[in-house]
Amino acid sequence: MKSFLFKLNAVAKNILIIIQPHVLLSFLIQPFAFISNFISLTKWIAQQPKEGVYKEAFSLLRNYNHRIDLYNYVINREQLQNAEIIYIEMGVCSGGSFQWWMENNQHAQSQFHGFDTFEGLPESWGYFFKNGDMNAAVPELADARGHFYKGLFQDTLVPFLTKGTISIGKRKIIHLDADLFSSTLFSLSMLYPYLEKGDIIFFDEFNVPNHEYLAYKIFTESFYVNLELIGSVNNYYQTVFKVN
């Protein structure tokens, strides 16, 4: 019976490949992917612990400033104000969050590395943001601990990592704020060999089903990485994990 079903499965699949369903049904790819990833996201949310995690009260509207509450929560919980950290921000734009972290960590040996095209998004993000949106001049850096790397992550991150700047044993704070699935998954995959227990990973648009959430899901499932949720604001829009 099992071998019959196995053969039937192969025959059905081969017939479908010949029929080429995409010719008529391509319009279903995007909505089906969105529905599937959205259901996966709400299921994931339902499975998260109710206690011991920073979370604000439910609100219908999003307040982007609440991400600062999340940064403050993490910096206090993990005692990062005076700790030596390596802060890596993927998606800097005009440098708002990058500046916040430099101002709120005082350790003279801390390093702050920011990556961006500074020419905007390399692809459209959903319906509202197009390729080239969010372009900004490279921000001025008054603090010698900060460094920017201009260009696509896909061109700048590997050369940066292979230079050996990211020493194992130093606390890393990784801030994923590139919005896109491709950029987020690429960053996580390249940073994976450097991740250590206790490192912190922020997602700035986590609850977007086809982008950062999908990158998180594929990354954790493919690399068998255990990320512990420690906080979120704006109904999981900004979400932070600790590497276990």
Ligand SMILES: C[S@@+](CC[C@H](N)C(=O)[O-])C[C@H]1O[C@@H](n2cnc3c(N)ncnc32)[C@H](O)[C@@H]1O
């Ligand atoms: C939302 S903005 C970052 C905002 C910033 N972190 C803040 O809070 O002030 C997203 C940025 O990601 C950058 N970005 C996205 N994908 C990228 C990629 N593959 N390579 C380089 N930059 C990328 C865009 O250029 C854009 O400036």
